[in-house]
Amino acid sequence: MTAIAPGTIPRSSPRGSAARARLLRSLLPALSLALVLIAIAWLNPRAISYFGFSLMLNLAIPIALATIAQMFVIAGNELDLSIGTFVGFVGCVTATWLKDAPLLGVIVLLGSIGVYALLGALIHLRNLPSIVVTLGMSFVWQGLAILVLPKPGGKAPDWLLALMSFKPPFIPFPIIAALVIAAVVHFGLMRTSYGVILRGSGGNPAALRRAGWSLLRTKIVLFALTGLFGVLSGMALIGITTSADANIGNGYTLLAIAGVILGGGEFVGGRVSPIGAVLGALTLALAASPLLTFMHIPPDWQVAANGAILIIVLAARVLISRRER
Amino acid sequence: MLKANTDIIRLNGAEKHFGAVRALNGVDFHVVTGECVGLVGHNGAGKSTLMHMVAGTLRPDGGEIAVRGNAEIDYSVARALKLGIRCVFQELSLCPNLSIAENTRINHPALTGLGWRRKAASLIAAKLDEIFPDHGISADDIAGDLSIGRRQMVEVARAFTVTRDPLDLVILDEPTSSLDAHTAGQLLAFVRRFVAAGGSCILISHVLGEVLQNADRIVVMRDGKVVATDAAKAFDRDRLVATMGGAEAREKIAAEIAAARPADSPVRVRARPARQEDGKELVARAGEIIGLAGLAGHGQTDLLLAIFAAATRRKPGIEVTAPVALVAGDRQSDGIFAQWSISENIGIRSLAQLRKGLLISPQREAALAEFWKQKIGIRTPDMTNNIFSLSGGNQQKALFARALGSDAQIVLMDDPMRGVDIGTKLEVYDLVREEAAKGRTFLWYTTETEELDNCDHVHVFKNGRIVANLTRDELTEEKIIQSSFGDAA
Numbered sequence: 033m034t035a036i037a038p039g040t041i042p043r044s045s046p047r048g049s050a051a052r053a054r055l056l057r058s059l060l061p062a063l064s065l066a067l068v069l070i071a072i073a074w075l076n077p078r079a080i081s082y083f084g085f086s087l088m089l090n091l092a093i094p095i096a097l098a099t100i101a102q103m104f105v106i107a108g109n110e111l112d113l114s115i116g117t118f119v120g121f122v123g124c125v126t127a128t129w130l131k132d133a134p135l136l137g138v139i140v141l142l143g144s145i146g147v148y149a150l151l152g153a154l155i156h157l158r159n160l161p162s163i164v165v166t167l168g169m170s171f172v173w174q175g176l177a178i179l180v181l182p183k184p185g186g187k188a189p190d191w192l193l194a195l196m197s198f199k200p201p202f203i204p205f206p207i208i209a210a211l212v213i214a215a216v217v218h219f220g221l222m223r224t225s226y227g228v229i230l231r232g233s234g235g236n237p238a239a240l241r242r243a244g245w246s247l248l249r250t251k252i253v254l255f256a257l258t259g260l261f262g263v264l265s266g267m268a269l270i271g272i273t274t275s276a277d278a279n280i281g282n283g284y285t286l287l288a289i290a291g292v293i294l295g296g297g298e299f300v301g302g303r304v305s306p307i308g309a310v311l312g313a314l315t316l317a318l319a320a321s322p323l324l325t326f327m328h329i330p331p332d333w334q335v336a337a338n339g340a341i342l343i344i345v346l347a348a349r350v351l352i353s354r355r356e357r
Numbered sequence: 358m359l360k361a362n363t364d365i366i367r368l369n370g371a372e373k374h375f376g377a378v379r380a381l382n383g384v385d386f387h388v389v390t391g392e393c394v395g396l397v398g399h400n401g402a403g404k405s406t407l408m409h410m411v412a413g414t415l416r417p418d419g420g421e422i423a424v425r426g427n428a429e430i431d432y433s434v435a436r437a438l439k440l441g442i443r444c445v446f447q448e449l450s451l452c453p454n455l456s457i458a459e460n461t462r463i464n465h466p467a468l469t470g471l472g473w474r475r476k477a478a479s480l481i482a483a484k485l486d487e488i489f490p491d492h493g494i495s496a497d498d499i500a501g502d503l504s505i506g507r508r509q510m511v512e513v514a515r516a517f518t519v520t521r522d523p524l525d526l527v528i529l530d531e532p533t534s535s536l537d538a539h540t541a542g543q544l545l546a547f548v549r550r551f552v553a554a555g556g557s558c559i560l561i562s563h564v565l566g567e568v569l570q571n572a573d574r575i576v577v578m579r580d581g582k583v584v585a586t587d588a589a590k591a592f593d594r595d596r597l598v599a600t601m602g603g604a605e606a607r608e609k610i611a612a613e614i615a616a617a618r619p620a621d622s623p624v625r626v627r628a629r630p631a632r633q634e635d636g637k638e639l640v641a642r643a644g645e646i647i648g649l650a651g652l653a654g655h656g657q658t659d660l661l662l663a664i665f666a667a668a669t670r671r672k673p674g675i676e677v678t679a680p681v682a683l684v685a686g687d688r689q690s691d692g693i694f695a696q697w698s699i700s701e702n703i704g705i706r707s708l709a710q711l712r713k714g715l716l717i718s719p720q721r722e723a724a725l726a727e728f729w730k731q732k733i734g735i736r737t738p739d740m741t742n743n744i745f746s747l748s749g750g751n752q753q754k755a756l757f758a759r760a761l762g763s764d765a766q767i768v769l770m771d772d773p774m775r776g777v778d779i780g781t782k783l784e785v786y787d788l789v790r791e792e793a794a795k796g797r798t799f800l801w802y803t804t805e806t807e808e809l810d811n812c813d814h815v816h817v818f819k820n821g822r823i824v825a826n827l828t829r830d831e832l833t834e835e836k837i838i839q840s841s842f843g844d845a846a
Contacts, residue, residue: 235452
């Protein structure tokens, strides 16, 4: 920080407190994850082990990838309500064509990323609300998934099974995967020069247009990235579950949105955090079932309890944000 | 076209229509190398539209554009930037979620590759140091955390940074509207240096003194046409105002109001700033207009907001005895409901009066809006249009109508006239005095010293404290500056 001239003191102190509140808010995802971990350790100390983490965080990788996918559209002030069924569709393709006819499978998956890019273009050019478009698309993906795999079954390609059951020494695979995902996306979106443009398109689109950038292009890139991470999420999911079902990803839409918000993102204004989003996804994955099981909450009540945890954490975030004002 | 080679830009017969409205009606305009052109006119006279064309953000419906003598067929923002033409727009155009360095990157496609962050940070820091020494802004600050004045400083500095593209012409649209007198002076001095070094500049300002002192040539616009072009020396304030076609400029109206206001009218507001250590406090009686002066951001807004909050919930040190309304300064973020019509924007502060049973009566809302449309002169064909169909000055009028149409006896004004043309200002000043004569109390924070002439009392703020309390008779610009910069006694 440069030296502060005497005349400017009164303005710098509120700015300092805004920065402190933002720091607190960026620590919140880590704090909530730590809280959930402490609760688990207290309820069941044996869960805090290599094997325990491998088991508990098993499904965290696809959730984290889906959360990152959602984060890209949110960075551009849009929302994707189709990510869950899209993950399901990718899962069905992965468990059938990608194994039996790899070339066809790859083409279909790349094509689906292309569809996402086109959706971005459509939303920008026709100025359509993304909620409407993606809500419609969620039925399209669901229908396609049922066409590809009418009843549960199929089998994941062997290489994918091998990758997802990889057991590195000392640190469980899901944790390493989460670190890699967070680091790669953080670098790409927060540190590169084009990442600034992508985030800026959510912060002040008019300013970007005036500086000569194409908003069509930023929207296409953001949606294509969402498609890419949606594909990765679906593949990771099938690598863990080994077979697919057309409804397998349906819960991911809301989990992904909650993960982004839990991770310090905001619905508008281009304020997102890849690291926070991954932490949010891990928190949700842990709070979803391991914690509640350890608390002896019957499965019937787990969904409701999960929602209650979400409300508590998000309320804490709102309180901190209010102090920021 | 003898001087065509020294032209930076030339527009011939530029036209633009928005629906039925003719924003520009065949305008000829040019800027030559090493010249500062002042552009003045009322809001809605077509200045902004013309500048959007020069900057490439709007395409003309008719006429031609030539840059350095070459006709430009496919003129766009990207093309303008390549040719060294840039614009600082009136609406702040930083991305609030990005840091200052990142915001700089947005204007420089060349800032890529390894180490771009460091390059961007040093680029903007150096320019800020050059234009505004002692600015106190770090390149890592997030734009949204900065005060509106500092955001404007960053934006101006950013427009003058150079990487790959040349820099020949900078359009400054109301560059000082959110700056205090000190930083505005620094900026204008820099503009003079820039022009002396061979750059060109278009300066749009409603502070006519700034234009008269800093421009080489002045272009006056009215109703989408250029009505006068002459050397700045050929103009003086009166001629400028007369050419703009505004209401007669009014000199001090001291005697007019000072006339008869009993000193024992009831006290409406008694407030002491939170940081005040001595016994000074602000006392406002019914029918008084109280000015809050000093450099921007020295606690004036904080006090107004504290008074506003104290009207609904008791606060220590502040006593408020009547309903309060606030006219916000940052109208885009604090004042306007962007999705609503003009009528709804006016009616929101008066819902209790507009109610019929449990619902809001559309007739009463329309009647209130229509009354204020006539009274304050909001220029629109239909009050049910979206608020953004209005020009900036008329949006501000709608916000005044919201406050004055309500039951509030105390009206707080947070520098509401920034970026508003002089005609609108004079109309609003009249209205404020008229309402004060009827017994309303006004607390008026302003960064423009001229506006303080309307006030009965002026409190000068420094570092969150009241450092001087001047009556109208004692009020001079020197006194205010002296108190703003001097040590708090």
